[in-house]
Amino acid sequence: MRLGEALQIIQQATGDRKRQIHLLCSFTPLHFATFVKAYSSLRFPGDSISLHTGLYGDLEGNIQRARDVEAQGAIAVAEWDDFDPRLGLRSSSDWTRSTLEDIATQAEEKSSRLAAQLTGLAEVMPVTVVAPTLALPPVTHLPPAQASAFELRLNTILNDFLREVCKQKGIKLLNASYLAITSPQNARHDVQMDLSAGFPYTPPHADALAQLSVDCLFPAAPKKGLITDLDETLWRGVLGDLGVDGISWSLEGKSQAHALYQKVLASLAESGVLVAIASKNDPKLVEAALRRSDLLLPPTNVFPIEVSWGAKSDAIGRILKTWNIGPDSVVFVDDSPMELAEVAEKHPGIECLKFPSDDPKGILALLWQLRTRFGKQEIREEDGLRRQSLRRAAKFVEEVPAEASADFLARLKAHLTFANCAADHGRAFELVNKTNQFNLNGVRYSEAEWKTKNHQPGRFLTTVSYEDRFGPLGKIAVLGGWMKDDRCCVDIFVMSCRAFSRHIEFQALQQLFAKSGASAIRLQFRPTERNGPLQTFLRRFFPSDSLAEGELELSAETFAKSCPPLFHEVIFSESD
Amino acid sequence: MDNIQDKLARCFSLAFPKMDPGQYRTASAENTSQWDSMAQVTLLSLIGEEFGIEVNFEQFEGATSFEALARQISEICAGA
Known part of the structure; x- marks a missing residue:
C-alpha cells in the first residue's frame, strides 16, 4: 500500500464503533501510524480507529502509561536504540570499546525493565511486540563481514528478552522471518528521515511492518x-x-x-x-x-x-x-x-x-x-474431534434422515457437561467468534472486549460439552449472561452446527432455568443473515412474534410447554 | 506545469483533508494552520510517491507553499 492510498482509506473510513489501539514506540510514528490506522480500518470496516501514540524517546514510559488508557490492543515496537540510545543514529555518544561495554550492560538492564512493562500491559490488553527491524549501525572495529562478540552479546540479550515476553499470555511476537519476505533488510532504513524527522522507516517498510503488526494483533478468523x-x-x-x-x-x-x-x-x-x-x-x-x-x-x-x-x-x-x-x-x-x-x-x-x-x-x-x-493460536481437543465427528454426523444423518425421534435420541446415551469457565477461556472465545448459524446475536469480540465483558461482576460463562454413543463432539456450546432479579439475561448463546439435531439447545435452556431458578430468560436477540437455525429454534417459543432485534422474554412456563422430551445425562463441573 | 499542479493538488487533498480544494493553489505554511513540520514531511513523501522522484529534504527546504513546491518539482522533473 502506498502512503497516498493509506491516507485515502483513513479519510473514507466511516465506522461509528470506536476502536482504540496503542502504538508504542520511541520514534516519531509518522507514516507508520498512518499505515497502522489504514490497515486497522480495513480489518474493521465498521469501526472508527483511534491511535494512541506516546512521547518521543520514551518507549518504557509509553508502555507504562498505556495501561491506564483502555484500548483493544497495543503494538509495541522496540528498535535497537530502545535498548540503549547509543545504538541509534541520532545519538552523539562515541562507539569506543569502553562505551560498547557499557551499552551492553545498559541494554541488559533496559530489556528487563521493558519485559516487566510489557508483561503488565498484557494483563489488560493483547500486545504485539516487534523486535528490532533495523540493522545495528557499524559500532565495532571489525570489518562488517565479520560478526562481533558485542553483536552476539546484544543478540543474546534480545533473545532472552523475547523469550521472556513470549511466555506471557496476551503477548504475540511479530514473525521477523516473515517480515523479511515482504520487507528486505536493505530497504528498511530511511537515514535522511531518521536524522531529520526522527522517523527511521522507508514508506515500504512502514507499510509492510504495519500490515503484519495489525495482522498479528487482530488475526482474521481462520477459514474452516x-x-x-x-x-x-x-x-x-x-x-x-x-x-x-x-x-x-x-x-x-x-x-x-x-x-x-x-x-x-x-x-x-x-x-x-x-x-x-x-x-x-x-x-x-x-x-x-x-x-x-x-x-x-x-x-x-x-x-x-x-x-x-x-x-x-x-x-x-x-x-x-x-x-x-x-x-x-x-x-x-x-x-x-x-x-x-x-x-x-x-x-x-x-x-x-x-x-x-x-x-x-x-x-x-x-x-x-x-x-x-x-493460521490459529492454539490447537485444541475439539480440533482433533471435528473430522471424526463429521464422519459420525454423516452416519447419524443416515440413521436419522429428518427430525430425530424421541426413541432414537434416548438410545444415543448422550452426556452433556456444563462447566463454568474463566473469562479468558480460549475455546469459548473461539466458538462465539466463529459460530454463525446458531448464534443468538452474531456479536464478535476482540480479545480485550471479551476479557472486559466476562470480568464484569455477576456474569456467568458456561461451556457445554457433548458425547454420545457415536463419540465425543467436545465443547460445542457457550452460554453467557447475568441475573437481574428473578430473570436470567442471556447475551451469549452459541452452538456449533456439528451439534444440531440432538436437542442440546433445549437442554441448555432447561439447565439454565433449573440452575438459576429464574422465572424467565431474557434473550438478547439480533437476527443476522446467517442465524436462521437459531431463529427456527426461537420460533418454537415465539410462534406469532416477529423476531426483531431486541430482548425476547421466555418464561419458564412457555419453555416447559414447548420443550420436547430430553434424554441427556447432565453433569455439572465447577470449572473448565 | 498543469499536470504538475493537478498532481500536487492531489497530494494536498491527502495531506490536508479538511482544506477546501479551492484553496490548494494559494496555500502556504503561513496561511494553513495544519501545515507544521510533520505535515511537511507527509507532503514531501506524498510528492515522492506521486511524481516517482526521490525527495531530498534539503532540496525542498523553504518550499512551504503550493507555488514553491510546484516550482521545485518542475525543476527536478526538467532535470531528470
Missing part, C-alpha cells in the same frame, strides 16, 4: 475447510492417463511442489482444518491412488472425498452440505482456472486459489497463503 483437486494439484500427472504408479510428488519425479502441498494439507488437517477432495476422475482409480503408502496426506485425514465426472461446483455443494458450513469459510485449490471460475460463480464467497503447477516458484507463495488463511 479446504477442498482440493487431485490431478496436477495434490499430485503431478493425470491419474486416468498415467495410472496409479505414474502420478508423482517427489524430487525424482520433478514434482516436489506437490509433496510440499501435501505436507501442508496434512499439517492443516492435524490442526483441525477440514480437508476434502473434489475431483473429476474415476472413483476406483482414485481409491487405489489414495492407498499409495508414500502419500504425505493420510487419506484418513480427508473427508469427504467427492470423485465423479460431474461439475466441480456440484461436488463442492455436497461437501459444504456435509460440513454444514458456508462457502465463505472455505478455500478451494485447483490448477484449472476454468474450474476455479465455475466454482466461484456457483458458490459466491468461496476463496479460489490456483495451484501453480507450471510455476515452481509459486508454490511457496501458495503455502504462505494457506498458512495465512488457516
Whole structure:
C-alpha cells in the first residue's frame, strides 16, 4: 500500500464503533501510524480507529502509561536504540570499546525493565511486540563481514528478552522471518528521515511492518475447510492417463511442489482444518491412488472425498452440505482456472486459489497463503474431534434422515457437561467468534472486549460439552449472561452446527432455568443473515412474534410447554 | 506545469483533508494552520510517491507553499 492510498482509506473510513489501539514506540510514528490506522480500518470496516501514540524517546514510559488508557490492543515496537540510545543514529555518544561495554550492560538492564512493562500491559490488553527491524549501525572495529562478540552479546540479550515476553499470555511476537519476505533488510532504513524527522522507516517498510503488526494483533478468523483437486494439484500427472504408479510428488519425479502441498494439507488437517477432495476422475482409480503408502496426506485425514465426472461446483455443494458450513469459510485449490471460475460463480464467497503447477516458484507463495488463511493460536481437543465427528454426523444423518425421534435420541446415551469457565477461556472465545448459524446475536469480540465483558461482576460463562454413543463432539456450546432479579439475561448463546439435531439447545435452556431458578430468560436477540437455525429454534417459543432485534422474554412456563422430551445425562463441573 | 499542479493538488487533498480544494493553489505554511513540520514531511513523501522522484529534504527546504513546491518539482522533473 502506498502512503497516498493509506491516507485515502483513513479519510473514507466511516465506522461509528470506536476502536482504540496503542502504538508504542520511541520514534516519531509518522507514516507508520498512518499505515497502522489504514490497515486497522480495513480489518474493521465498521469501526472508527483511534491511535494512541506516546512521547518521543520514551518507549518504557509509553508502555507504562498505556495501561491506564483502555484500548483493544497495543503494538509495541522496540528498535535497537530502545535498548540503549547509543545504538541509534541520532545519538552523539562515541562507539569506543569502553562505551560498547557499557551499552551492553545498559541494554541488559533496559530489556528487563521493558519485559516487566510489557508483561503488565498484557494483563489488560493483547500486545504485539516487534523486535528490532533495523540493522545495528557499524559500532565495532571489525570489518562488517565479520560478526562481533558485542553483536552476539546484544543478540543474546534480545533473545532472552523475547523469550521472556513470549511466555506471557496476551503477548504475540511479530514473525521477523516473515517480515523479511515482504520487507528486505536493505530497504528498511530511511537515514535522511531518521536524522531529520526522527522517523527511521522507508514508506515500504512502514507499510509492510504495519500490515503484519495489525495482522498479528487482530488475526482474521481462520477459514474452516479446504477442498482440493487431485490431478496436477495434490499430485503431478493425470491419474486416468498415467495410472496409479505414474502420478508423482517427489524430487525424482520433478514434482516436489506437490509433496510440499501435501505436507501442508496434512499439517492443516492435524490442526483441525477440514480437508476434502473434489475431483473429476474415476472413483476406483482414485481409491487405489489414495492407498499409495508414500502419500504425505493420510487419506484418513480427508473427508469427504467427492470423485465423479460431474461439475466441480456440484461436488463442492455436497461437501459444504456435509460440513454444514458456508462457502465463505472455505478455500478451494485447483490448477484449472476454468474450474476455479465455475466454482466461484456457483458458490459466491468461496476463496479460489490456483495451484501453480507450471510455476515452481509459486508454490511457496501458495503455502504462505494457506498458512495465512488457516493460521490459529492454539490447537485444541475439539480440533482433533471435528473430522471424526463429521464422519459420525454423516452416519447419524443416515440413521436419522429428518427430525430425530424421541426413541432414537434416548438410545444415543448422550452426556452433556456444563462447566463454568474463566473469562479468558480460549475455546469459548473461539466458538462465539466463529459460530454463525446458531448464534443468538452474531456479536464478535476482540480479545480485550471479551476479557472486559466476562470480568464484569455477576456474569456467568458456561461451556457445554457433548458425547454420545457415536463419540465425543467436545465443547460445542457457550452460554453467557447475568441475573437481574428473578430473570436470567442471556447475551451469549452459541452452538456449533456439528451439534444440531440432538436437542442440546433445549437442554441448555432447561439447565439454565433449573440452575438459576429464574422465572424467565431474557434473550438478547439480533437476527443476522446467517442465524436462521437459531431463529427456527426461537420460533418454537415465539410462534406469532416477529423476531426483531431486541430482548425476547421466555418464561419458564412457555419453555416447559414447548420443550420436547430430553434424554441427556447432565453433569455439572465447577470449572473448565 | 498543469499536470504538475493537478498532481500536487492531489497530494494536498491527502495531506490536508479538511482544506477546501479551492484553496490548494494559494496555500502556504503561513496561511494553513495544519501545515507544521510533520505535515511537511507527509507532503514531501506524498510528492515522492506521486511524481516517482526521490525527495531530498534539503532540496525542498523553504518550499512551504503550493507555488514553491510546484516550482521545485518542475525543476527536478526538467532535470531528470
